[in-house]
Amino acid sequence: MASWAAGLLLVPLVAAAQQKVPAAKKLYCWNQDGQRICADALPPEAVTAEREEISVASGLRTGQVQRALTPEERAAQAEEEARRRTEAAAEETRRRTDQAMLTSFQNEDELRRVFAERVTLVENSIKTARYNITSLREGLVTLLRTAGEHELGGRKVPDKLAGDIRERHAQLLYNQALQRSFERQRAALDVEIEQTLQRYRALKSGQAPDAGATAAAPAGGVPPRQ
Structure with a gap:
């Protein structure tokens, strides 16, 4: 009993010692x-x-x-994610169209609805790129005006300001290239839709589709981020 009681007395002492460990x-x-x-x-x-x-x-x-991440880097990351979603949607649509052209669609209107999501994604990407270009251009003009005031006043342009100008200009060029890429994708999508409809019509009529109607439309490459 004495040994058991002594053990109980040691428990709070051990706990207190552990609490003091920094x-x-x-x-x-x-x-x-x-x-x-x-x-x-x-x-x-x-x-x-x-x-x-x-x-x-x-x-x-x-x-x-x-x-x-800076706000600009977060915006670029979101833009990159939108591009990946657009490409993934394109691949999924092609897969679904090839596998279930006849069994899934009763008419051309149903087939067109498959492409509606892709059209919306690409058009939204174009709008976003245009908005970013406008915002970046306005910001760049402001930075250049500030740098010009330094030079006109005989003062050296601060290194940070010069760096911001270079970075903003690079972002502007990237978004302009991105917009052109999305616009090419949109034009290619119209060609792809028409080619798919031609293939669908040929399959519905029991005729082999023309080679030209089944050729893949160019998707328009997205420029790599520098």
Whole structure:
């Protein structure tokens, strides 16, 4: 009994000792203005920066956090996702059309409805690209005006401002190329719809479709993001 009671008395002592064990400390290391900085706490300006986490006890890296995306990068990411959805929808439509041309559609109107989603996706992508181009152009004009005021005033254009101008210009060129690509896709889609309808009509009539009617329409490549 005495041994059992002594064990009970040790339980709260062990628990208290465990509570006093300090949490593992770590250092945060990031680059700022070309210099590597390490600290045991992140200042507000470094919260969104890419950084490494290092254990104080072992000196080993325990983690890495990527920097937060800029609004422009998030917009480009969304644009890329829209492109992938458009291409996936195109592939799915072609697969469905080839496998179930006759059994799935009673008439041409039903067949046209299959393409409606693709048409909407491409047209929405064109509208988004046009909106982005307008916004980027207006922002670029503002930046160039600010740079011009610096030069007219005999002052050096700040490096950050010059960098923003280059980045905004690159984004503008990319979105212009993206718009042209979507417009090519839209024109190619009209050709594909007509070719599919011709094939459908030929199959319904029991005739072999013409080679020209079954040829794949060019989809118009999307430029890679620089």
